[in-house]
Structures are given as structure tokens and as C-alpha cells.
Amino acid sequence: MKKIFYALLTSLLFLSLNAKAESIKAGKKITINENTSFEYNFxxxxxxxxxxxxxxxxDENERNVQVFAEYDMPSMRGHHASGKVEFKRNRAGDYVLPIHFAMPGDWEIVLTFEENNEELYQGKVELEI
Ligand SMILES: [Cu+2]
Incomplete structure (x- = not known):
């Protein structure tokens, strides 16, 4: 009984930590709202x-959206934590940012889209290096 309780508690904790950001895939169109979508790639x-x-x-309305990344290795949280870093826009208007993968293993990149400091969307990229 105790075991089941702890298993439940752990999965609840896990769910609540991961509930905020949906998992997103490279090269796929992801909808932010009715006028705005994005896709990412490396x-x-x-x-x-x-x-x-x-x-x-x-963005149909060509609003000035800011994009941020925050990345780390889930298995050793804090060791490679990037902090919140902002993508820069290139000449084509795309958002670019160098991601520093310090070592092989599982990585997680949380992408946050903001407009006027208000969060529009958050998604999570999970990948293995
Ligand atoms: Cu590591």
C-alpha cells in the first residue's frame, strides 16, 4: 500500500512539473493562437x-514577438542550466540562438514566446545528444 502511495505521489509530482509546457517536435507547425504559429529546427x-x-x-499581424530558450539536462538539473536566453533575429527575420550541448545525454529546451513581456506560449523540446 505504501509503495502504491509513493508511486502515485511521484507520478503526480512528475506530472505537475511537466504539465506547463507541451512537448514539441522539430519541423512541425505549432499553433500559438489563431494568428500566430511557429516551427523550429536545428x-x-x-x-x-x-x-x-x-x-x-x-504572424498575420506581424507583431513583435520575443522568443526565449531555457535549457538543461533533466538528469542533472542545474549543472548546465542556461538561464533564460533570448533568440536574436537574423536578416531574414528568423530567430536564432546557439544552444550549447555540454555533453551527451538527454536535454530539454523550454521555448517561451512573449509579447510585451506577456507569455503567449511555452513548449518543451526534448532530445538526446
Ligand atoms: Cu550533464
Whole structure:
């Protein structure tokens, strides 16, 4: 009985930690709201070292959206924590940011979209390096 209780408690904790951001896939259109969507990709296959992540936002109203990433290794939280870093826009208007994968293993990148400091959307990229 005790075992079941702890298993339940653990899964509840796990769920609540992960509930906020939905898991998102590369190269797929993701809807933020009725006028805005985006897709992300890596400029090269992710590997140990710096890899550029690119986010392409399609916005019918051409609003000035800001994109942020926060990444780390879930198995050793805090060891490689990036803090909240902002994507820069390139000449084409796409959002780019070098992600530093310090070592092989499972990584998690939380993408946050904001407009005027208000959160529009948050999604989580999970990948293995
Ligand atoms: Cu690590």
C-alpha cells in the first residue's frame, strides 16, 4: 500500500512539473493562437558543442514577438542550466540562438514566446545528444 502511495505521489509530482509546457517536435507547425504559429529546427544535426537553433514565426499581424530558450539536462538539473536566453533575429527575420550541448545525454529546451513581456506560449523540446 505504501509503495502504491509513493508511486502515485511521484507520478503526480512528475506530472505537475511537466504539465506547463507541451512537448514539441522539430519541423512541425505549432499553433500559438489563431494568428500566430511557429516551427523550429536545428541548423545542423544536434551534437555535443554549439548548435544553432532556429525558430520561424508566422504572424498575420506581424507583431513583435520575443522568443526565449531555457535549457538543461533533466538528469542533472542545474549543472548546465542556461538561464533564460533570448533568440536574436537574423536578416531574414528568423530567430536564432546557439544552444550549447555540454555533453551527451538527454536535454530539454523550454521555448517561451512573449509579447510585451506577456507569455503567449511555452513548449518543451526534448532530445538526446
Ligand atoms: Cu550533464
Amino acid at each position: 541548423v545542423e544535426h544536434p551534437k555535443v558543442g554549439d548548435v544553432i537553433m532556429k525558430v520561424i514565426v508566422s
